[in-house]
Amino acid sequence: MNVIIITGASSGIGKEFALQMDAAFSNVDEFWLVARSRDKLKETAAAMEHKTRILAMDITKDAQLERLEDTLTEKNAVVRILINCAGYGLMGSFEKQNREEMLGMIRLNCEALTNLTHRVIPFMRRGSRIIQLASSAAFVPQPDFAVYAASKAYVLSFSRAIGKELSDQGIYVTAVCPGPVRTPFFDIAEKTGTTLAIKKYTFVSPRRVVALALKDSYRRRAMSVCSIPIKGFQGLTKFVPHEIILEAMMLLKKKGFY
Ligand SMILES: NC(=O)c1ccc[n+]([C@@H]2O[C@H](COP(=O)([O-])OP(=O)(O)OC[C@H]3O[C@@H](n4cnc5c(N)ncnc54)[C@H](OP(=O)(O)O)[C@@H]3O)[C@@H](O)[C@H]2O)c1
Numbered sequence: 001m002n003v004i005i006i007t008g009a010s011s012g013i014g015k016e017f018a019l020q021m022d023a024a025f026s027n028v029d030e031f032w033l034v035a036r037s038r039d040k041l042k043e044t045a046a047a048m049e050h051k052t053r054i055l056a057m058d059i060t061k062d063a064q065l066e067r068l069e070d071t072l073t074e075k076n077a078v079v080r081i082l083i084n085c086a087g088y089g090l091m092g093s094f095e096k097q098n099r100e101e102m103l104g105m106i107r108l109n110c111e112a113l114t115n116l117t118h119r120v121i122p123f124m125r126r127g128s129r130i131i132q133l134a135s136s137a138a139f140v141p142q143p144d145f146a147v148y149a150a151s152k153a154y155v156l157s158f159s160r161a162i163g164k165e166l167s168d169q170g171i172y173v174t175a176v177c178p179g180p181v182r183t184p185f186f187d188i189a190e191k192t193g194t195t196l197a198i199k200k201y202t203f204v205s206p207r208r209v210v211a212l213a214l215k216d217s218y219r220r221r222a223m224s225v226c227s228i229p230i231k232g233f234q235g236l237t238k239f240v241p242h243e244i245i246l247e248a249m250m251l252l253k254k255k256g257f258y
Pocket residue numbers: 007008009010011012013014034035036037038040057058059060084085086087088089108133134135136177178179180181182183184185186
């Protein structure tokens with residue numbers, strides 16, 4: 001049985017992946033939709049033509065990922081594509097963060113993504129693909145978004161490294177690095193702080209991010225960066241010393257651009 005697994009499929013970018021791939025793929029038997037909210041996953045499934053399997057689970061719980069792995073074995077599944085979208089961010093100063101929520105972000109964005117990727121690779125075949133949601137926050141450290149940016153730097157570094165390891169087996173990995181995307185992400189992220197005002201001019205739709213990510217994954221690109229301002233930001237972080245960028249961010253903050 002050929003399957004596509006999407007985490008975070010109940011909302012935002014993950015849901016958009018499910019809908020666009022449902023329309024584009026014909027040789028897939030089932031989409032496995034993963035998130036905690038069963039009702040929202042049902043809404044995603046109801047909008048799709050393909051057969052779906054709803055896996056309502058908290059992927060930070062190892063026992064739940066073990067169940068997913070057992071189901072892959074039972075169904076003799078071949079995973080054609082794994083998309084790791086589940087994730088959250090928290091803005092605001094590090095010292096004022098709620099410790100449990102902050103550590104939960106590392107558990108979800110880094111540990112669960114790594115755990116699931118490791119469990120799923122044995123079910124992949126030549127031509128299978130992995131799409132990991134990193135962020136443009138991965139390009140440079142970000143004051144007032146410190147743990148989130150560090151977690152996404154992990155995702156980007158990890159994805160590029162395993163992409164090299166897996167390419168001999170014909171498995172391709174793409175790290176998607178969008179800037180701000182219009183999704184419920186900010187309902188959680190802005191509970192504890194605000195985003196740099198300048199970033200608000202760079203918002204893109206999930207539709208655009210996902211369409212490019214699918215193209216880049218198909219072209220076996222290691223990274224997918226959507227929109228000219230974010231490509232410009234990526235270029236800047238390659239050529240300008242990070243200390244100067246960090247000082248500029250702090251200056252913007254002092255001038256009230258947060
Ligand atoms: N939006 C942006 O501006 C932006 C920019 C760059 C990168 N990203 C990244 O893109 C990814 C998707 O974000 P989004 O914008 O689509 O945000 P979103 O709409 O808030 O979606 C987050 C998804 O993660 C799921 N999730 C959260 N905790 C989970 C858990 N413990 N176990 C399983 N699923 C869990 C949520 O579903 P449940 O609540 O039902 O579990 C939801 O489906 C994230 O990794 C985010 O960091 C977003």
